[in-house]
Amino acid sequence: MTKADLMSMVGETVKVSFYDGHIEVGKLGYTTKFCEEQGWRKPNYFTINDWDFKVSHIKKCTKVIYYSCACWEDKK
Numbered sequence: 001m002t003k004a005d006l007m008s009m010v011g012e013t014v015k016v017s018f019y020d021g022h023i024e025v026g027k028l029g030y031t032t033k034f035c036e037e038q039g040w041r042k043p044n045y046f047t048i049n050d051w052d053f054k055v056s057h058i059k060k061c062t063k064v065i066y067y068s069c070a071c072w073e074d075k076k
Contacts, residue, residue: 003055006046009063016048017060024048025064 007030014028029047045052 001055001058001061006055006061009061010046012063014048015062015064016053016058018053018057019059024051028061
């Protein structure tokens with residue numbers, strides 16, 4: 001996965017699988033603007049929930065669709 005691939009998904013709800021086995025589901029963000037405004041997140045990192053990470057930290061990232069039952073599935 002490249003930085004451009006992730007940048008195209010910023011603002012989308014995604015499932016991120018990290019190399020250490022951790023999985024996060026949530027809205028993907030990019031911290032440059034947030035870091036400038038708030039001054040506490042790592043600049044030029046991607047973020048999901050409370051996790052800040054670089055492209056090299058992730059194994060897989062896919063867009064997800066949420067249903068009313070709070071279940072999710074990978075978007076094909």
